[in-house]
Amino acid sequence: MALEQTAELSLTHSEPQVQNRLSMVVFSGDMDRLMAAFIIATGAAASGMEVTMFFTFWGLQAIKKRTSTGRSLFGRMLSVFLKDITGVGPSKMNFGGLGRWMFKKMMKAHNVTPLPELRKLAAELGVRMLACQMSMEVMEIRREDLIDEVQDVVGVATFLEEASRSKITLFI
Amino acid sequence: MALEQTAELSLTHSEPQVQNRLSMVVFSGDMDRLMAAFIIATGAAASGMEVTMFFTFWGLQAIKKRTSTGRSLFGRMLSVFLKDITGVGPSKMNFGGLGRWMFKKMMKAHNVTPLPELRKLAAELGVRMLACQMSMEVMEIRREDLIDEVQDVVGVATFLEEASRSKITLFI
Amino acid sequence: MALEQTAELSLTHSEPQVQNRLSMVVFSGDMDRLMAAFIIATGAAASGMEVTMFFTFWGLQAIKKRTSTGRSLFGRMLSVFLKDITGVGPSKMNFGGLGRWMFKKMMKAHNVTPLPELRKLAAELGVRMLACQMSMEVMEIRREDLIDEVQDVVGVATFLEEASRSKITLFI
Numbered sequence: 001m002a003l004e005q006t007a008e009l010s011l012t013h014s015e016p017q018v019q020n021r022l023s024m025v026v027f028s029g030d031m032d033r034l035m036a037a038f039i040i041a042t043g044a045a046a047s048g049m050e051v052t053m054f055f056t057f058w059g060l061q062a063i064k065k066r067t068s069t070g071r072s073l074f075g076r077m078l079s080v081f082l083k084d085i086t087g088v089g090p091s092k093m094n095f096g097g098l099g100r101w102m103f104k105k106m107m108k109a110h111n112v113t114p115l116p117e118l119r120k121l122a123a124e125l126g127v128r129m130l131a132c133q134m135s136m137e138v139m140e141i142r143r144e145d146l147i148d149e150v151q152d153v154v155g156v157a158t159f160l161e162e163a164s165r166s167k168i169t170l171f172i
Numbered sequence: 173m174a175l176e177q178t179a180e181l182s183l184t185h186s187e188p189q190v191q192n193r194l195s196m197v198v199f200s201g202d203m204d205r206l207m208a209a210f211i212i213a214t215g216a217a218a219s220g221m222e223v224t225m226f227f228t229f230w231g232l233q234a235i236k237k238r239t240s241t242g243r244s245l246f247g248r249m250l251s252v253f254l255k256d257i258t259g260v261g262p263s264k265m266n267f268g269g270l271g272r273w274m275f276k277k278m279m280k281a282h283n284v285t286p287l288p289e290l291r292k293l294a295a296e297l298g299v300r301m302l303a304c305q306m307s308m309e310v311m312e313i314r315r316e317d318l319i320d321e322v323q324d325v326v327g328v329a330t331f332l333e334e335a336s337r338s339k340i341t342l343f344i
Numbered sequence: 345m346a347l348e349q350t351a352e353l354s355l356t357h358s359e360p361q362v363q364n365r366l367s368m369v370v371f372s373g374d375m376d377r378l379m380a381a382f383i384i385a386t387g388a389a390a391s392g393m394e395v396t397m398f399f400t401f402w403g404l405q406a407i408k409k410r411t412s413t414g415r416s417l418f419g420r421m422l423s424v425f426l427k428d429i430t431g432v433g434p435s436k437m438n439f440g441g442l443g444r445w446m447f448k449k450m451m452k453a454h455n456v457t458p459l460p461e462l463r464k465l466a467a468e469l470g471v472r473m474l475a476c477q478m479s480m481e482v483m484e485i486r487r488e489d490l491i492d493e494v495q496d497v498v499g500v501a502t503f504l505e506e507a508s509r510s511k512i513t514l515f516i
Contacts, residue, residue: 018190018362022332025514027380032229036199039306043328057376058436074450081437092230093253103310106246110309134383137454138447156387163512168335170197170343171514190362194504204401208371211478215500264402265425275482278418282481340507342369342515
């Protein structure tokens with residue numbers, strides 16, 4: 001599959017120029033890392049940068065609807081553990097959900113925009129949200145399991161093309 | 173808050189040139205990731221690069237004094253778990269502090285500069301250490317809870333400006 | 345050691361140009377993050393980019409032979425926990441090895457190239473695999489403990505030189 005995906009890639013025959021552009025791989029599905037990802041993405045977009053977020057593996061939780069996924073036994077087992085953006089917990093001190101609740105409280109107390117609103121803001125600011133085809137297949141998540149704001153389901157080649165002409169590329 | 177912070181951003185009206193510069197977001201507070209961050213930062217600074225470290229979320233532990241923090245109940249609860257740079261443990265195999273002790277022993281046995289000295293070296297080499305305002309507010313960490321070497325408390329806009337004119341940008 | 349390593353660095357007296365090049369620090373030894381690293385690396389190499397992977401800390405497991413390592417007591421204790429590329433588990437839901445087995449099954453069911461084959465493909469596509477000298481010393485891993493495909497054992501300076509002339513740099 002890695003090879004098939006690269007077939008669509010065409011980095012060499014063009015000369016992509018570095019543009020006022022930021023791209024990121026959102027690999028993590030932790031609440032705190034997703035906060036960082038969306039704060040950077042919305043901050044960059046608000047300042048006029050072109051921003052692309054490429055969601056892969058656990059990061060798919062950030063763009064998933066609150067629905068069950070999976071066809072096979074394993075896929076349905078995995079689905080039990082996958083959350084949507086309102087359900088993800090922090091990478092440290094989750095304590096079975098207590099930490100998630102506590103961080104939400106603390107963010108609210110200090111007027112920090114919560115994750116679902118940050119994602120909405122990102123869409124409004126024109127941040128491109130792309131989903132990784134291969135991880136969707138492995139995790140048995142279909143296009144219709146993702147929110148409508150997701151613009152496309154793509155392979156690694158698309159990410160590489162974006163990143164090649166970006167000033168800033170992050171793996172989160 | 174994300175929107176307020178971007179108000180100070182001015183990426184579009186100037187044309188920042190890529191310079192001999194490295195910037196990093198230090199999101200993690202794990203001993204091993206902090207080692208990697210400071211080794212890259214001091215290595216780059218020693219070679220003549222301009223280096224900026226932007227500490228956020230758990231990464232704030234790397235620039236925190238060994239004091240209690242927090243005003244609210246949640247803030248004081250969180251403070252119990254926050255360490256300073258001498259107390260952080262590795263991301264794997266901590267075993268309740270045993271791993272931290274073991275890694276320190278192994279690094280000492282192989283003459284690797286320990287974290288507190290690496291941080292001191294970074295300051296001496298002119299590495300700019302910046303703290304993320306928003307995470308400080310959420311975690312109820314005040315400026316006076318941070319070490320004096322921290323040059324400024326800034327928003328995401330400052331990071332984006334630095335990163336836009338950097339050759340290398342890392343999210344650690 | 346950080347200082348010694350930077351002595352070999354020579355970023356300032358030359359003017360490295362940005363080239364069609366991707367470099368990454370592979371810090372993590374988690375199965376899922378290694379999948380992402382090798383998929384990006386092989387995708388980029390297949391499209392004509394020059395790719396360098398710099399393996400450090402837990403990432404060394406991806407290029408380790410299936411042998412015991414360590415000389416000191418601590419080194420041999422650590423060795424018990426270090427895996428090779430066939431033994432690493434996912435960052436989430438490992439459940440004592442069950443998750444690893446399940447993800448392998450799911451990847452196989454969806455025709456995703458497994459990690460050992462991805463690494464082989466990377467070598468065939470000319471991806472440069474470098475090992476971090478300092479982490480090898482701390483973890484007591486010798487050159488002969490690493491697979492033959494590893495081209496060199498290097499310091500942070502080599503990584504910085506590569507990254508300085510890369511379009512894309514990732515920390516995974």
